[in-house]
Amino acid sequence: MHTMQGSGTENKMSREIDLMFIGLLFAWAFFVNRGIRISGLYMDDLYMWSCYGEQNFFQYVFPLGSTRCRFVYWFFAWLELGFIRNHIAWIVPINIILNASLAAGIYFFSKRLSRSRIVAFLCGILFLTSRFSYYQIGQLLGLMETMGIFFAVGMCFFLYRELHSEEPGSSQEKKEKPYFYLALLFYFLNCFTHERYMVLLPMLFFVLWIKKEKNIRKWLSPVFTFAAVLLLRRIFTGTFSPAGTGGTTVADTITKEGVFQNFYTEFLYVLGINHGPEYLNGVPWHMTPLIFKMLVILSAAMLLAFLLCCVFSFRNKNFGNKNAGNKNAGNKKKPAGENTEKNKENEDFPAGKMSADILLFAGFMIGCAASAAVTIRVEMRWVYVIYAFGLLLISYLFGRIRMHSVPLILLLFSFCLIFPAELFYRTNYPNIYLFPNQKRYNSLADETYGKYGDDIFGKHIIIIGNSYQMSDFTADTFFKTFDPKRTAEGTTVSHVNSILDFGQVTDNMLILKEDAAHDLFTDVTDVVRSVKLGIKFGYYRDGWMDKNAEINVMTGDTGTIDLQFLYPGNLAGNERTVIIQDKGEPRVISITANKTDVTLQAVPHKIVNLQFSSNYIMPNAREIRGAEPLSVIVNITAD
Numbered sequence: 071m072h073t074m075q076g077s078g079t080e081n082k083m084s085r086e087i088d089l090m091f092i093g094l095l096f097a098w099a100f101f102v103n104r105g106i107r108i109s110g111l112y113m114d115d116l117y118m119w120s121c122y123g124e125q126n127f128f129q130y131v132f133p134l135g136s137t138r139c140r141f142v143y144w145f146f147a148w149l150e151l152g153f154i155r156n157h158i159a160w161i162v163p164i165n166i167i168l169n170a171s172l173a174a175g176i177y178f179f180s181k182r183l184s185r186s187r188i189v190a191f192l193c194g195i196l197f198l199t200s201r202f203s204y205y206q207i208g209q210l211l212g213l214m215e216t217m218g219i220f221f222a223v224g225m226c227f228f229l230y231r232e233l234h235s236e237e238p239g240s241s242q243e244k245k246e247k248p249y250f251y252l253a254l255l256f257y258f259l260n261c262f263t264h265e266r267y268m269v270l271l272p273m274l275f276f277v278l279w280i281k282k283e284k285n286i287r288k289w290l291s292p293v294f295t296f297a298a299v300l301l302l303r304r305i306f307t308g309t310f311s312p313a314g315t316g317g318t319t320v321a322d323t324i325t326k327e328g329v330f331q332n333f334y335t336e337f338l339y340v341l342g343i344n345h346g347p348e349y350l351n352g353v354p355w356h357m358t359p360l361i362f363k364m365l366v367i368l369s370a371a372m373l374l375a376f377l378l379c380c381v382f383s384f385r386n387k388n389f390g391n392k393n394a395g396n397k398n399a400g401n402k403k404k405p406a407g408e409n410t411e412k413n414k415e416n417e418d419f420p421a422g423k424m425s426a427d428i429l430l431f432a433g434f435m436i437g438c439a440a441s442a443a444v445t446i447r448v449e450m451r452w453v454y455v456i457y458a459f460g461l462l463l464i465s466y467l468f469g470r471i472r473m474h475s476v477p478l479i480l481l482l483f484s485f486c487l488i489f490p491a492e493l494f495y496r497t498n499y500p501n502i503y504l505f506p507n508q509k510r511y512n513s514l515a516d517e518t519y520g521k522y523g524d525d526i527f528g529k530h531i532i533i534i535g536n537s538y539q540m541s542d543f544t545a546d547t548f549f550k551t552f553d554p555k556r557t558a559e560g561t562t563v564s565h566v567n568s569i570l571d572f573g574q575v576t577d578n579m580l581i582l583k584e585d586a587a588h589d590l591f592t593d594v595t596d597v598v599r600s601v602k603l604g605i606k607f608g609y610y611r612d613g614w615m616d617k618n619a620e621i622n623v624m625t626g627d628t629g630t631i632d633l634q635f636l637y638p639g640n641l642a643g644n645e646r647t648v649i650i651q652d653k654g655e656p657r658v659i660s661i662t663a664n665k666t667d668v669t670l671q672a673v674p675h676k677i678v679n680l681q682f683s684s685n686y687i688m689p690n691a692r693e694i695r696g697a698e699p700l701s702v703i704v705n706i707t708a709d
Contacts, residue, residue, distance in 0.1 A: 110515030352498030
């Protein structure tokens with residue numbers, strides 16, 4: 071009874087410790103990604119959102135004729151967009167939660183492999199800190215990369231369990247577990263999350279070969295699964311060959327030299343060396359400050375020392391047995407209750423089995439590297455899954471070493487050294503190709519919907535400059551993402567070269583200016599309105615004018631200034647307004663009707679001074695805004 075209670079207490083404490091570490095991983099995920107946000111969509115993200123609103127479920131998830139076949143990802147994207155709706159700012163927190171959940175899964179897998187919570191927690195922290203996560207957090211399509219890693223790691227987990235499902239003394243050896251078929255399911259799902267994971271097919275056969283599997287059904291199931299993948303791809307895309315990146319086709323762009331170069335780049339990326347160009351990684355190795363180069367090199371040296379420790383340790387004929395060398399160790403009677411699964415994993419481990427495990431993790435790394443190496447360039451987001459398997463392989467090696475103190479110290483030093491380097495790399499995210507555009511459209515959202523809310527709908531948005539080369543699709547769709555009705559009815563966008571290209575700023579207009587030097591948009595509505603119509607005194611933005619007033623008006627291409635006098639009262643018949651243009655001869659306007667139109671002619675594109683003096687006021691006006699009473703409403707148009 072006491073033993074059972076003690077065991078229950080230990081299990082509860084173990085769960086509480088795990089929950090604490092998972093909580094820390096989630097907290098770190100939000101902290102390390104605090105500078106990333108999405109408040110406006112563009113390009114692929116905006117297109118995905120647009121398709122969601124314009125297509126029904128089957129058209130969105132199972133599109134015919136597309137260059138991609140990703141219906142598993144599209145299904146989850148459909149769910150995500152249905153949840154987000156017009157709350158664009160939710161995308162990054164959701165991405166962070168998903169990536170932290172993935173890190174939690176890696177933590178538990180690593181803990182099983184390493185039998186060390188410290189190592190598992192460090193792996194989770196490094197996974198979240200890695201610069202490779204930029205796309206998963208900073209784009210709506212980041213969900214696809216997170217799902218791809220989840221299915222790949224899940225496939226590896228089940229194949230690892232399959233390899234160990236029939237170990238001597240295992241409670242699972244009498245009853246076959248469905249680990250292999252679960253791995254096969256994850257493989258199938260991943261093929262339709264991102265086509266590059268099709269290359270992981272050999273890992274299924276590898277496990278069957280290692281186990282000397284005699285069940286023909288297991289051998290045939292991957293064959294039929296892969297045939298089904300190809301058939302579905304043929305139906306939905308019209309081809310078996312996967313498309314490449316940047317609108318290319320793998321079959322057309324693959325070269326032997328390019329593949330080897332990409333493999334080399336990926337290897338350096340995993341070590342912490344940015345081998346690619348700045349627009350892909352933020353800061354190339356040759357531009358990296360010396361201090362961070364030294365940290366990366368020292369971290370790699372510590373990791374190499376750890377691997378050497380593993381090699382020397384594994385030369386012992388008893389792998390993982392802490393009592394190796396004691397001939398009588400195996401004859402000692404174990405106390406009751408110690409024959410647990412954990413203790414069994416600490417017993418002698420065959421060299422062949424360990425080699426198979428190492429090849430399993432290495433095979434996943436090589437397969438994922440190969441899938442990214444066959445295209446025209448290496449993007450860091452593709453290296454993230456390789457990095458994850460590298461962390462798991464290190465965890466496995468640590469779990470099989472006899473003496474843990476020195477290897478643990480080496481790993482701690484390696485992880486601690488690379489940690490500040492990864493944080494430095496993250497500070498250079500703005501240089502990666504997607505972030506300048508994201509910053510621009512975040513700014514567009516901030517200066518419009520973020521500032522005015524639903525009042526933005528129905529506005530004519532004029533943008534001074536078009537160096538960002540906003541597409542017609544973006545102009546037509548961008549503001550719909552903020553409207554619960556998905557229409558943004560009446561909202562239009564146009565580009566001009568300068569403020570000379572349009573007339574007076576009305577209440578229905580919003581003027582933005584590109585700040586290309588900082589990848590921003592700036593709201594200049596009030597500034598432009600003041601330039602177009604500068605008020606000296608006596609005139610108000612809603613059109614009301616005092617008995618005496620003075621304004622400056624900028625003329626347009628024709629130099630014409632149209633004035634519309636609206637008098638909302640009864641006229642006595644002797645109402646007059648005197649207008650002095652640029653201190654010239656006074657012009658007397660007789661107000662003989664409640665609506666009187668007056669046209670003035672001036673030099674085009676010139677600031678014109680106008681002084682008004684009226685001999686009438688609005689009787690019984692309840693509002694007095696200036697020193698004199700209100701007289702009349704004057705609407706001004708300058709073309």
